[in-house]
Amino acid sequence: MKAGHADPAPGHLLEEIARLREAVAARDAFIAVAAHELRNPMTPIRGQIDVLLRSMRSGAYAPERVQHGLERLEWLIERYMRRATTLLDVSRATTGKLRLVPQPVHLASLIREVVSSLTPLASFAGSVFTVEVPDCIEGSWDRLALEQILENLTSNAIKYGEGKPILVSAELQGGTAVVHVRDLGPGISEADQARIFERFERAVDLSKQGMGFGVGLWIVRQLAQAMGGEIGVDCSLGQGSTFTVSLPLEPGNQG
Template sequence: MTPVKLLIVDDLRENLIALEALIRQEDRIIHQARSGDEALALLLEHDFALAILDVQMPEMSGLELAAMMRGTEKTRRIPIIFVSAGAKELNYAFKGYETGAVDFLYKPLDPHAVRSKVSVFVEIHRQRQQLQEAQAELQRAIEMRDDFVSMVSHELRTPLNTLYLQTQLRRRVASGATLTPTQLNAMVERDEAQIRNMVRLIDDMLDVSRLRKGTLAIQPAAADLALLTRRVVEAYADQAASVGCPMELTAPASLPGIWDEFRIEQVVANLLTNAIRYGGGKPVQVKVEASGQEALVSVRDQGIGIAPQDQGRIFEQFERAVGKQVAPGLGLGLYITRQIVEAHGGRIELSSSPGEGSTFTVRLPRRSPAA
């Protein structure tokens, strides 16, 4: 629990010591001030849940200090309790309430009353903090929702526009235009690529939904990490070569284990996609190896790298920015990857620095926990 800060102001040190002894608790940090000027400096530096002010102080009275607090944005909402040794007929209480005080106490203080009143304001402050945190979280959720809708719209628009243009071309063919077999094959390949992109987007959104509900199915069975990695590398070889990122695979002939083969293929595919996307047109190295009771698969690119402050963030939902580059996609790949790996009892590690590329290493126990 975060400690709550309280301010007590009195020109007499013995009064401060006595008051602090009354209200001190483990979850409270108490600041003392012996003058109005000292109190103002503390008020500008800290966020206080309550200020307890002595009315009768030299140079600047508690009433004057309260008036200054109410005139400053940072301090105007801090509850104020006045303490006075003066007789009630001096009408300090009326003046205190005029300055916005929430309570007024007379010396000698009633210990029980003081503790009770302070506890009330500490609790109110905590509830206010919780409400502010909840509001901030709600606002972040709304912003994430809006960003998500915007990203989905943008990412789907590109393949749909391409398919639309392809449809117009087919209309021309139907009207008598001729295309060579090579052109027709290229058209079909473009269609397939755009359809795959849309299917991948939809699959990612469905996986995130399943993860949130705790229903992402992991079905471990006998599988071969070397074989499935080789299969994924071959599937992405043409795509990597087209952007100048040929892939180099180092793997044993076989590396058996108990995993969900479909999900682990998804992990390798996500890592390869990122490596190709950020690879900077340089080769991508993929390595599969055994290490004790673990099986490792690592993907290394030689691209832009990831700054230390971003290395945790990129595994969260909808995070895509790396340095100044924002790649296409929904920013779900690494989030889903980590969840799948952890569901297998494994972990994913990242080694990277700006300008020096990135290496993602997945460590999987050879025998995965039951789904």
């Protein structure tokens, strides 16, 4: 070793290694979140394309029907692009820097939009949606964040609901909107309920339910908390699951 050149302090090396490992973990976490959030909206897009293709191949179509289908597809793709744009903001939730933009939202209309976009997937699984939401509920929320919350919860209900009916309902409790998404699937054990909202956690066997990253409910919690709300679950094995999201109507306590 040349004179005047000392070895780097071991403590400094350990800190640098820890920093690099944390950076790699953050990158991997973002990739997993992105994969989950960009995969979900593709289902209604593919469904709309399938409808148009079947109509064209069978010859049972009319120009106005094709136009309507293309307009619907355009709307779905625009929503997909908006979601991709917001992924960077969602990824900032890992550092507690997530900031959302509240705007007036009519809750019943948004819930019906989400349910409508997922109805083909529910039908394929054998499930039927029931929506019970009063028209009077309006609040100031980040619309896309709320849309992501609803889509994650309803798509989970389809995935784990075993083809049984799914109920999406909402109510006012003082200055808070409370949304419930209920399925009649196998339910979740008490032990699993304590961890399903953590990142990369799932309460089911991947080999039975297909591939997934276990980030959907973590994202829901991050977005709900950023809007001053919270999420909880009420269920037991064999009795289905009810996920409940509570959000203040006004943005005073949001992100």
